[in-house]
Amino acid sequence: MKRTRLSRPSSALLSRCRGAQHQPPFAFLLQHFPSQQKHRRHAGSISQRPDSKHVMFPGAVKSAFSSQLRFEQPSTYPALATYRAVDQNGVVVDPDFAPDLGDEEVVKLYRDMLTVSIMDLIMFDAQRQGRLSFYMVSAGEEAVSVGTASALAPEDVVFCQYREQGVFKQRGFTLADFMNQLFANQKDPGKGRNMPVHYGSRELNIVGASAARLVALDLIC
Numbered sequence: 001m002k003r004t005r006l007s008r009p010s011s012a013l014l015s016r017c018r019g020a021q022h023q024p025p026f027a028f029l030l031q032h033f034p035s036q037q038k039h040r041r042h043a044g045s046i047s048q049r050p051d052s053k054h055v056m057f058p059g060a061v062k063s064a065f066s067s068q069l070r071f072e073q074p075s076t077y078p079a080l081a082t083y084r085a086v087d088q089n090g091v092v093v094d095p096d097f098a099p100d101l102g103d104e105e106v107v108k109l110y111r112d113m114l115t116v117s118i119m120d121l122i123m124f125d126a127q128r129q130g131r132l133s134f135y136m137v138s139a140g141e142e143a144v145s146v147g148t149a150s151a152l153a154p155e156d157v158v159f160c161q162y163r164e165q166g167v168f169k170q171r172g173f174t175l176a177d178f179m180n181q182l183f184a185n186q187k188d189p190g191k192g193r194n195m196p197v198h199y200g201s202r203e204l205n206i207v208g209a210s211a212a213r214l215v216a217l218d219l220i221c
Contacts, residue, residue: 055082067093109150112169113142119165119175123182127196132182134196138163146170158206162197171204 054062066081074080085097101109120137127135138145145166152158160167165178176187181199184192189200190208200208 051088054079065093067095069094105150109146109170112146112166115175116142116146116165116169119178132196135182136162136197138165142166155205160199160206160209162209165199168199168201168204168206171201171206173199173201173204177201 054064056062063079063082065084065087067084069083072080083094085092085094087093099106116138120139123132123135124137126132141163143166145164146169149158149167149170154171158167168178178199179185180187181190181194182196184190184196189202190198194200194208198209200206
């Protein structure tokens with residue numbers, strides 16, 4: 001069987017990564033991973049298709065949408081309903097829903113979720129190309145991490161698990177900060193001692209993740 005050797009990132013690529021914060025969002029990533037510009041991705045792991053009537057979750061093969069928020073007994077349903085206030089077309093489906101956020105904050109939360117989603121696609125491909133040793137996407141969980149982080153005060157200390165990049169983005173982690181940790185360059189706060197995706201930030205009051213702790217949490221969950 002013929003073996004294909006994956007190319008490693010060149011020193012020029014890594015040096016440019018260190019200065020990625022001086023470029024517009026995603027400009028650096030799209031420049032070095034151009035396949036994302038040519039093909040629209042239809043990932044099999046996407047939990048919700050356009051105009052679908054249900055959402056897919058582990059343990060819930062088909063969770064129908066509900067516009068009523070209430071306590072349920074799991075044993076009475078094959079899959080619990082998933083509450084939503086607004087459908088995919090932006091129509092409010094819960095008549096009792098009353099927005100309590102300003103337009104500026106809503107846009108920021110949406111941009112944070114979208115940023116994480118796009119970064120995940122690009123860096124997942126980078127890992128498959130051998131440019132990263134490890135990467136964990138947060139597809140389908142962007143809203144959970146961004147939303148919960150927005151409800152906390154900046155001084156609240158957070159212990160993150162995998163798939164919670166949204167917590168960092170909501171608190172002010174930049175794309176350059178993500179890249180510094182993923183590529184373990186000289187600006188990585190952990191000095192390259194940790195695996196990729198094990199982010200941490202003293203300034204943002206987010207405790208640095210460790211592989212052993214995250215594996216244990218995965219087993220518990």
